[in-house]
Amino acid sequence: MVGDVNAALAVVLKDLRLTWRDRAGWLSAASFAAISVLIYSFAFDLATSDVRPLLPGVLWVTFLFAGVIASGQSFQRESEQGTFDALLLAPVSPSVLYFGKVVSNLIALLVMEVALLLLATILFDTMLITAELVLIVVIGTIGYVSLTTLLSTMGSRLRSRTMLLPVLALPLLVPMLIAAVRATGASLGEPSGSAPWTLLLVVFALWSAAGAALLFPSVVER
Amino acid sequence: MSESAIEIAIETTALTKRYAGLSVVRAVSIRLPQGSKTALLGANGAGKTTLLGMLTTLITPSEGEARIAGFRLADNHAAMRRRIGVLAHSPMLYEELTPLENLAFFARLYGVEDREARCEELLRLVGLWLRRHEPVAVLSRGYHQRLALARAIVHRPDVLLLDEPETGLDGEAVALLDELVLCAPGLTVLAATHRHDRIGEWAGGTVVLERGAVVEDTASRPVEPAATDEAATPEPAWSAT
Numbered sequence: 001m002v003g004d005v006n007a008a009l010a011v012v013l014k015d016l017r018l019t020w021r022d023r024a025g026w027l028s029a030a031s032f033a034a035i036s037v038l039i040y041s042f043a044f045d046l047a048t049s050d051v052r053p054l055l056p057g058v059l060w061v062t063f064l065f066a067g068v069i070a071s072g073q074s075f076q077r078e079s080e081q082g083t084f085d086a087l088l089l090a091p092v093s094p095s096v097l098y099f100g101k102v103v104s105n106l107i108a109l110l111v112m113e114v115a116l117l118l119l120a121t122i123l124f125d126t127m128l129i130t131a132e133l134v135l136i137v138v139i140g141t142i143g144y145v146s147l148t149t150l151l152s153t154m155g156s157r158l159r160s161r162t163m164l165l166p167v168l169a170l171p172l173l174v175p176m177l178i179a180a181v182r183a184t185g186a187s188l189g190e191p192s193g194s195a196p197w198t199l200l201l202v203v204f205a206l207w208s209a210a211g212a213a214l215l216f217p218s219v220v221e222r
Numbered sequence: 223m224s225e226s227a228i229e230i231a232i233e234t235t236a237l238t239k240r241y242a243g244l245s246v247v248r249a250v251s252i253r254l255p256q257g258s259k260t261a262l263l264g265a266n267g268a269g270k271t272t273l274l275g276m277l278t279t280l281i282t283p284s285e286g287e288a289r290i291a292g293f294r295l296a297d298n299h300a301a302m303r304r305r306i307g308v309l310a311h312s313p314m315l316y317e318e319l320t321p322l323e324n325l326a327f328f329a330r331l332y333g334v335e336d337r338e339a340r341c342e343e344l345l346r347l348v349g350l351w352l353r354r355h356e357p358v359a360v361l362s363r364g365y366h367q368r369l370a371l372a373r374a375i376v377h378r379p380d381v382l383l384l385d386e387p388e389t390g391l392d393g394e395a396v397a398l399l400d401e402l403v404l405c406a407p408g409l410t411v412l413a414a415t416h417r418h419d420r421i422g423e424w425a426g427g428t429v430v431l432e433r434g435a436v437v438e439d440t441a442s443r444p445v446e447p448a449a450t451d452e453a454a455t456p457e458p459a460w461s462a463t
Contacts, residue, residue, distance in 0.1 A: 010330040082312030091300035187451040
């Protein structure tokens with residue numbers, strides 16, 4: 001158990017270090033996200049209308065596509081350098097490796113999302129850094145990253161991997177996106193309340209994480 | 223456990239791998255004793271890399287059975303993988319990390335207790351200590367191979383599976399390979415190679431593959447009746463030292 005935790009931590013720290021050293025992919029995703037939010041802020045009439053009902057869609061569409069651009073990076077690098085095989089040779093369960101990958105992707109994506117929430121707060125003149133909203137973003141991102149990490153592993157050995165991830169991920173993420181958008185809307189003042197949607201989001205995140213962790217050993221088998 | 227089982231480090235029984243119905247490795251049966259050094263020979267496409275891939279647990283066999291260090295391959299024990307070191311075609315290194323970071327990462331992944339001391343020892347041995355803080359990407363192919371060699375033995379394995387280990391190495395590095403691996407006492411080595419001129423310097427026997435099947439084997443021990451009774455025992459053949 002201690003060995004597994006240590007191995008997962010080693011993967012997390014190594015991936016974060018690699019993400020920092022080779023920032024190109026994540027910078028592309030962050031640039032895309034920042035430009036998207038900027039364009040949305042110009043598209044909406046901030047002076048005369050309440051933009052809060054539109055913000056959940058703006059945020060999650062931006063998170064989704066920025067995440068798709070960024071989250072394939074880790075496995076793509078491992079595949080190109082042949083290091084994924086070296087990971088699989090290690091005396092730890094593939095699920096431990098999967099957990100390490102999920103945590104490192106989660107941290108990197110959350111940093112980008114929090115920065116995006118700050119930018120959106122300024123551009124839309126609406127307070128988006130609230131405990132409730134940050135919690136919804138964290139839960140939604142856990143579900144999202146759990147699934148996309150598994151799918152990017154599946155696609156890492158294929159030549160058409162850049163196309164495969166969005167094609168596979170987007171339909172599977174629809175339930176999570178609906179729950180995330182509705183929970184975000186409720187936290188921004190919609191009358192329905194965020195609790196039921198947040199609960200659905202939690203269920204999706206747990207289902208994604210557990211299902212993907214169980215499937216991962218089969219996915220990496222040759 | 224019989225004396226015979228203790229002495230056999232790598233044992234395969236009718237090990238077969240098929241891709242889309244085509245047999246790449248066909249019913250390979252070998253029995254390599256502990257501490258033996260065996261050259262795996264064969265032309266390109268003979269199945270050497272696939273056979274090594276199955277023994278490293280990266281490729282799942284279609285049929286047959288194998289035991290490494292007394293563990294059944296099919297069980298894929300973490301304890302078994304801890305005893306195997308692998309040096310493949312690709313050096314399997316993170317180019318954005320430094321040699322020290324690469325080695326420290328793999329040492330941690332394998333649960334090496336004296337991590338810092340072991341990394342320093344190996345980096346000095348392979349001649350990379352002075353370049354330990356430079357990214358691997360700026361090092362030459364020869365240095366990649368030296369570092370890959372250090373990575374393969376960082377966890378002090380009992381069995382080493384090598385795929386053309388001399389590729390990209392200069393004379394000094396080949397001597398290092400001999401010292402650390404190919405001629406190291408006690409270490410069981412199975413190495414695919416095309417360097418026929420060097421086999422006599424390190425190999426005690428050869429296994430020759432042709433179209434996936436063994437056509438010559440001077441390395442294996444004959445099967446003894448007592449050894450077959452041990453087939454279901456999941457215990458390791460010998461303890462790590």
